[in-house]
Amino acid sequence: TGSTRPERILAAVQRKATKGDARSVVNTIDQYCRYQEWAMNVGDEKGAILDSIVCEVKPSVMLELGTYCGYSTVRIASMLPPNARLLTLEFNPAYAAVARQVIAWAGVEDKVVLIEGPSGDWIPKMKEEFGVTSFDLVFLDHWKDRYLPDTKLMEECGLLRTGSILLADNVICPGTPEYLEYVRGSPRYESKYFRSHLEYTRVEDGLEKSVFLG
Numbered sequence: 598t599g600s601t602r603p604e605r606i607l608a609a610v611q612r613k614a615t616k617g618d619a620r621s622v623v624n625t626i627d628q629y630c631r632y633q634e635w636a637m638n639v640g641d642e643k644g645a646i647l648d649s650i651v652c653e654v655k656p657s658v659m660l661e662l663g664t665y666c667g668y669s670t671v672r673i674a675s676m677l678p679p680n681a682r683l684l685t686l687e688f689n690p691a692y693a694a695v696a697r698q699v700i701a702w703a704g705v706e707d708k709v710v711l712i713e714g715p716s717g718d719w720i721p722k723m724k725e726e727f728g729v730t731s732f733d734l735v736f737l738d739h740w741k742d743r744y745l746p747d748t749k750l751m752e753e754c755g756l757l758r759t760g761s762i763l764l765a766d767n768v769i770c771p772g773t774p775e776y777l778e779y780v781r782g783s784p785r786y787e788s789k790y791f792r793s794h795l796e797y798t799r800v801e802d803g804l805e806k807s808v809f810l811g
């Protein structure tokens with residue numbers, strides 16, 4: 598049996614990136630996915646927008662839905678202060694296994710809690726299992742048809758406070774129409790679209806930043 602794409606990305610990181618250097622890991626994955634084989638990382642262009650929002654919000658407790666190989670996990674964690682925590686949720690055990698190794702190679706494992714399983718099961722357990730009061734920032738990058746139900750679930754579970762920020766990837770491609778309609782139409786959110794491109798391509802995509810107003 599041959600290797601999987603995530604395993605080949607990990608091999609590139611372990612071969613080319615400097616151990617303990619998060620930026621080197623990020624750059625290695627971008628290089629590999631732009632010139633060797635495409636993969637669904639948020640990528641360098643949308644990643645720069647993600648960076649600016651993480652820097653602006655300076656979250657103490659952050660949630661990422663959709664770890665994949667850990668590219669955005671490493672990108673975010675490298676910008677967090679030592680006492681901040683990034684909880685990242687991955688459904689696919691094979692992806693999670695690769696992500697753990699990418700996160701370790703980057704040297705950011707102390708700021709990251711990687712959880713395996715479906716968002717619908719884990720979101721209601723965040724408070725009791727991880728002592729979360731509320732999330733300062735949530736990066737949505739998992740199944741596109743789960744963005745809306747999981748946002749409603751976070752509201753219902755009291756995981757969003759006035760000022761909590763949702764940042765959603767892929768609102769144009771593959772697209773999250775129901776989610777966009779909800780956050781743009783709801784008086785409980787102040788939404789803004791950051792136009793960009795699908796990772797490593799010229800196809801339009803973007804990030805939607807939505808502030809929860811309580």
Ligand SMILES: O=C(NCCCOCn1ccc2cnccc21)c1cc(-c2ccc(F)cc2)cc(O)c1O
Nearest residue numbers: 637662663686687688715716738739740767770771
């Ligand atoms: O599908 C994508 N991401 C999601 C992965 C599974 O996530 C599953 N998953 C991860 C936690 C988690 C928790 N609960 C349930 C499911 C959960 C995704 C897809 C594309 C894309 C764009 C154009 C194409 F032609 C093909 C693909 C781009 C992206 O940037 C993406 O993020």
Ligand SMILES: [Mg+2]
Nearest residue numbers: 639738766767
């Ligand atoms: Mg994405």
